[in-house]
């Protein structure tokens with residue numbers, strides 16, 4: 024027997040190094056005991072093995088990504104399940120693609136549960152304001168299901184850089200003083216301030232992450248079990264938010280339900296739920312949430328933008344910020360009803376660079392567009408739009424799978440693999456950047472003409 028000791032519950036690097044050494048030495052999975060904590064009690068002897076420098080070997084990238092998530096799961100068996108899977112994959116690398124394999128399916132489910140927990144913490148953690156010697160600061164109590172607190176630390180630092188805050192959990196605490204992130208021991212709920220502060224800023228934050236699209240399946244409410252509610256005085260807002268959102272959504276839902284193939288609704292909801300935990304590229308690390316497409320699943324027309332902006336990232340809905348306003352005005356001028364079309368983005372997470380308090384849009388790169396194509400292809404497969412309008416070069420690249428010069432391809436129908444027609448035009452934010460009024464008006468009119476021409480294809 025070997026004992027592999029990891030420094031912390033989420034010690035991916037420790038697991039990887041130990042697993043590499045054990046595998047290189049040919050140690051079978053049932054001969055390893057995994058433990059977390061201090062140096063091992065020398066129960067089974069020979070630990071030196073774990074410290075040897077075994078030669079590196081190639082492991083499929085997908086398995087490394089899977090293992091990074093699974094290591095954060097609360098199941099005490101996770102290290103050993105992963106090590107057993109590693110040995111199998113080293114013997115048969117193609118196993119990683121076998122989604123029917125029960126062992127890998129179990130690991131996949133664990134990774135998904137972890138990603139959901141990461142998302143819940145981002146969405147539902149609730150700070151309370153306190154005053155201390157250093158002035159104002161914020162404290163939040165949170166009860167994650169998995170070992171995801173460190174994983175989420177960078178997200179909260181980026182999101183609330185200018186505040187001083189602490190996040191307390193049973194396992195560990197995080198403390199940000201505006202410059203440095205420090206880690207402390209675990210805490211109890213009694214260590215967090217009680218009370219009912221309901222600061223307007225948090226109400227607004229909460230309202231902005233409330234995503235009406237998720238009401239379709241009740242997913243949002245399901246996702247927010249009582250244990251989160253009790254830490255969130257703003258949940259008093261839920262009734263209000265639900266009523267407002269339902270009123271806005273009712274027409275859309277009815278339309279989708281009445282359409283032939285009501286099942287598409289469920290398929291779309293499942294896809295959207297899965298996308299909420301997307302980690303296909305690194306953009307999920309800093310974005311607030313996945314911004315999935317929205318609109319009736321039987322829409323005949325689909326619009327694809329580039330990626331969510333700052334406001335879309337907070338609201339969880341596409342095209343609600345300044346570019347969205349231009350988009351709304353233009354499709355209305357083209358005689359198109361937004362509630363009847365499906366609107367989505369080529370990339371589903373906001374990519375930005377922090378500049379002081381602001382988050383400045385950064386263009387997604389080819390790898391990010393490619394990683395995200397999977398979602399848009401699934402969206403298109405479910406919606407099956409007759410016409411898909413690509414707004415700008417990134418959307419066109421995602422749709423056609425190659426680099427596209429908008430000026431060259433604009434304004435003519437292009438037949439898409441798998442059915443339907445694409446129509447390429449400029450991105451609404453391009454119109455916002457034109458300084459001369461006359462030119463801006465001219466370009467706007469041209470944009471509206473493109474939209475009219477695309478809509479005319481529907482007959």
Ligand code: URA
Pocket residue numbers: 328329330331332335340341342343344346347368452
């Ligand atoms: N720009 C986009 O391309 N999509 C959005 O959702 C918002 C701005």
